[in-house]
Amino acid sequence: MPRIGVYICHCGENIAGAVNVEEVRKYAEKLPGVVLARDYLFMCSDPGQELIKQDIRNGLIDRVVVAACTPRTHEPIFRKSVEDGGLNKYLFEMANIRDQDSWPHWHDKEGATAKAKKLVASAVAKAAFLEPLDDRFVEVTRASMVVGGGVAGMFAALDLANMGYKVYLVEKNPSVGGNMAKLDKTFPTNDCSACILTPIMVQVGTHPNIELLTYSEVESVEGSIGNFKVKVRKKQTYIDWDKCTGCGDCVNACPAKVPNEFNEGMDNRKAIYIEFPQAVPKRAVVDIEHCLSCAKRTIGTKPRIHSKTGEPILAPCEKACKTGACDRSREYNPEGEIVELNVGTIIVATGYKVMDKAPFKEYSPQSPNVITAMQLERILSATGPTEGHFHRPSDGEKPKTIAFISCVGSRDKRYHTYCSKVCCMYMLKEARLIKEKYPDTNIYIFFIDVRTGGKDFEEYYNYCRDLGIKMLRGRVGAVDELPGDRLRVRAYDVDLGAPVELEADLVVLATAVEPAPGLEELGRKLGITCGSEGFLKEMHTKLYPVETPVKGIYIAGCAQGPKDIPESVSQARAASSAAAVPLTLGKVVVEPLISEVNQRKCAGCGTCVQLCPYSAIRLVEDKGRLRAKIDEALCAGCGVCAAACPSGVITLHGFTNAQIHAQIKALAC
Amino acid sequence: MRELTKAIQETAQKLLQDKEVELVVGFAEGSLPLRNTPCFIRQPEEAQRLVWGYGCENNLATYLRKRPEKLAVVAKGCDSRSIVELIKENQINREKLVIIGVPCQGMIDRKKVTRLLAGRELLEAEVKDGQVVLKGKGYSEAVPREQLLHDSCLTCQHPNPVLFDIMLGEPVPVKEADSFGDLASFEAKAPAEKRAYLIQELSRCIRCYACRQACPMCFCEECFADCSMPQWLSKSSLNVQDNVFFQAVRALHLAGRCVDCGACDRACPTSIDLRTLTHKMVKDVQELFGYTAGVSLEEKPPLAAPLSSSTLNHF
CATH class of the missing domain: 3.30.70 (Alpha-Beta Plaits)
Incomplete structure (x- = not known):
């Protein structure tokens, strides 16, 4: 009979504010298999963990259940305590009575207490069936792949290469550079984008540790942290x-x-x-x-x-x-040609695309003089279609009046609810570049809110206002085409409380930043997911912003969400240092929570083989019959096979049928 | 029928004589009128026992799984579709199998005949010009064949084999029937009524597992119903809830595999309506995943393929 110890955390007021901890403790004490139940203000503190260690050392318990916060952040430290106490660290189970109970049921103290009891009972029931497991170590291939050769991808690659690791930089266009290569100047310092980017591109192109795979796309990814096998198609x-x-x-x-x-x-x-x-x-x-x-x-x-x-x-x-x-x-x-790469870690920095103007029928997208901000960027650039001369597309005349419209496709329920974050600043930048060069140009920016949070950004905004760029608060309802290639902008000025109209020669739409096309599919190949807006999801917004649920795969830049160049570069360099950790260690611990096939009962249908995202399962012949076999080194313990096996003969350790049945039974009581 | 019987016999005899196969699985005459029985022929001279009739209702794919020898099978539309799914799930080695395709006119449901005769014993039956002539002591009755076909045959969209090596006879025209029309009354029921209906039907279950044994796609080495660690359900048929549970799981395990041949339904000794459940599941799979079992060797069964966004759009 197992001897289970239950430890209930108050988490200050976080849990105790909604849950009657003493009542739960008394209840836990009487659960089958439980020999002691304690509570403490902060279980994750040193004295809290010491409680667990002492009880193990005193021979009182051989299974540990902690009812506290989330295993996402705290499971590793409690496992460590269990191990330090002298038990196998997998003889530990956690009940999340904070995120799944006290927080959401804050105003229902009675209900929260009742639910805490259920969650504890369920964890205790599972604990009785826990089995000791041994960690596995996997050798790491000391190389990395970076997907996307924009400014984020290039910095990630350079950092890893400078640390001495082999890096494969995969870019789908013929050249690296990404969207930043298209920009004329960059805020908040107005340095020339190409001037600061080109040296980086050259470094990437000539670095002995970087193998550039441009005009290439990721075809498939197999394996897991330390040993990813990637097929790249060189178009x-x-x-x-x-x-x-x-x-x-x-x-x-x-x-x-x-x-x-x-x-x-x-x-x-x-x-x-x-x-x-x-x-x-x-x-x-x-x-x-x-x-x-x-x-x-x-x-x-x-x-x-x-x-x-x-x-x-x-x-x-x-x-x-x-x-x-x-x-x-x-x-x-x-x-083309398929190149096979073996890498230990992967960084995804596939960037973004700006929305096209076509969907915005109210802004006369058919007019050549209604352009996106990225198009204006190219008009202003010396390598653009006008070689840097400021001409409007319809007749090559220099525009005298320009209207910028912000939040086109962003902060708009019809398209994207999020803020694209960079538009306010790039509109100001483009306006300022024009105004500085041609001071007699009238520039109007229509905005909902001007959002210039960031180092030196607000100063930039004030400078633009002082230059005489006019800011109008209010959404633009329509842009009409007028004779003589003129455009009429109709808006409602919120500050005046009245409709306003103005005639412009050029209308610039600050269209939204969108995920790069194909990002979702790439995510599927990698086993990482996109959020509802289509950008890649990080593991934890605050604490693990470059990690993904798949160990060994990291994200950076606008693939994760709209951001400006300084932020993209910071995140890229953060991702490269995270991706370097396993490479530096040379081997990584892999949890033994993996699947195993009961070969005797396997019918060899091969369903699991087709579904395994890590290609860890093969059919092997055994006495003239085919049976599934799982490669322990490749299995990541996702459990897809265990769920899909029509005969139910695959066990996912740590989540066995017996454990889950016991949990369900306990919850149903 | 007679021509088909002759063609089957000749084909089987030749295959055995030429040692192309060691075994031919087909149908022989049964001991009762309108009844044929699965039959295993190993000698060329025995090929004369093979027949084709209106009682060839078993799904012969059931006998083909994991056979060591090279063999041939007489397959109608539904058998061939089961064979396709079994090949995809590695249960049949295509290289060791010769499929003798036979077009199917639909098989006669003897339960319908029994009901019609209301207690009178059937001694002889003859099918001619779309009419079934039923004869017994002191009576002879002609009934349109359509009235006596199995329900699954009435809605069948694949009477001709989809996969074969040798095709005998001329393909039969495909009926333009609504394949799921007969589900309307079940679907119209409220959840509680559905449950009540299933409980009423499955209260007759004796857990003989004939439905499972007759099904070509039930091939687990150990059925969950027989498993004792964990014991998913009670072994006794007295627990009607568990009888329903067994059938519900059976239907779900057959998602993307079931070709609606009706073999389970026919095998049931207590005439439980098993097909409503499996047929509904076939419909759901088609609606949710756009998948019809057994029509293509290439298309992956929906539960064995990662979900794509296009599949997800169905939800």
Whole structure:
């Protein structure tokens, strides 16, 4: 018969304020298997833990139940106490009577006390069936993968590489740089975005510990902390990158025109293109969907021979290429190439995308002079469609009056309820850049609230106001097109308490920051989840902001939620230091809470094999029959197999049928 | 029927003679009118015992799991669909199986015949031109065949085998019946009424587990009903709640596997309406996951595939 000790925590007033602790203690004392029940003001304090250790040392108890707060934060420290007392640390069970009881039932003291009794009874019932388990250690592959080559991903990669670890940086575009590469200047210091970013891109490109995998996407992820097996698809570039020097001759020769993503669709690029002038690596890729196959040079075909000259007839890009990097006779696999990586940890920094203007019909998105703030960013940039000249898209005139509209798609129940956080500052920045260069421009910013929390941000705002940028509080109801490429902005000025109208030459929409496309799918491959707004969920908002529920996978930058550059970089560097911990230790403890198949009863249907997110299960032949077998090193104890097994012959240690039945029975009493 | 019988016999004989298979599983004449019985043929000369009739109602896929030898099976639409699911769940080695596909006209439900004859003994039956002529002492009665078919055959959408190596006979046309129309009255019931109905039906259960044994998809090495550690339910049939529990779990275990062949229903010696529960589950699987069991070797059963956002949209 087990001898269970129950310890009930007051958590100051957190628990005792709603739960009658003494009543619960008396109740616990009488539960089957319980030999003693104590309560204490703070069980997690030193004297609280000492209580447990002493009772174990005195030989009074051999199972421990602590009724307190959440195992998420406190289970490790109580397990440690149990171990220090001299018991196997898995002979411990926790009842969460704070988060699941006293807090939500604060105004129902009687109910909270009754529920606390149930939760304690359930934990005690499970404790009777606990089994001693041994920790396992897994060797760590001393390498890391960073997904996303924006400013966050690059800093995460650089930090890890500087610590001496091998880093694979996977970026889906041909070049690293991300959204920051598109920006003209950056707040709050107005330094040129490219000027501060390019050196980082170069460092990433030349670092001996960083292997750059651009134009690549994560195909699948298997394994767990210490030993992730990642398949990365290097998309087909149709150019031999070993030979390409990035001279751009092929680009100049290409006659095809495709809307340029880097300039937010405001001008055209070629079908063969280099993403932007500072691209790293500076290599050309062929956008095969838009390639015209000039001179009938479909990829992988031999050139026709000129009937008179006897020379092969080549496509213009091939003719222009001096190094032979562009060779259309070669047979390229359109599927690209799969590269297999073994890494110990993974950082996800896939960034964001800005919302398109199209859904906002009330703001006349069909007008070329209604643009998104990111488009304005490109207009202001020296590498943009106007080469930095401030022209409006419709006729190239310099706009005299500009209206900015904030919270377009953000803080709006129709689209996103969250605040995109960076819009107030970037609108001010764009307005200031224009106003400083062209002081006679009239600039109006329509806002709901100006949110400029951040170091030096409020000063920035005040400076902009002093420059004469006009701030109007009130939501814009409509933007109408007028003759002569003019736009009428209709809004309600909350401060005046009256409708206002103004005519503008250019309207800039501060559209919302959204998760990068495909983030949810990537999350699924990694086993991490997105919140309701589609951004990746961290493990704990305050205490574990870069960790995810999957050990060994960390997140940084706008993949986790809208943030500005300083925040993205801080978080990236935090993620890299978290991701370096297992690499430095060389091996990690893996909880023995893993699944086991009762082979004798396994019917070999293979359901578990298909469902296991860690590919830890195989079918092996045993006396002519197939049976499932779980690789202990790979199993992460998620329990999917145990739940899915149609025959119910998989046991998840720590959550066995007997334990769970006992809990349910206790709850039902 | 006669042509099909002949074709089955010839095919079986040839397969055995050429040593392509060691065993042919099919149907033989039963001892009562309108009854056929599963039959296992190992010698070419025994192939004459094989027949095709209106009583070939068992799902022969049940006999194919984990067989060591190479064998052939006579399969109608529902058998073939069960075979597809069993291949996907590694219970049948496709390379060791020859499927002799036979189109199915629907099988005759002898319980309907018994009800119709109201106590009179059936001595002879003949099916001709869509009419079943029932004969006994002092009577001869002709009934339209449709009236006597199994309920599962009436709503069947796959009378022709979906997977076969050899196809005998001409495919039969697929009825444009609403496959779930017969569930309307059950679905219209309030939860309490549903429960009352199931309790009323399952009060007759004697826990013989014939339903489980007849089902090709019930292949656990140890059924949860037989398990004693933990003991999920009582072993006695006197506990009606546990009888309902057994059938509810059985239906859920068959989610994405059940092809609605009706074998469980027919096997029940106390004529419990088992099919309503499984049929409803088939409908739910189709509505929630867009999955029909046994029609494709490639499509993963919904409970063996990770949920995708497109699947989740159904919820």
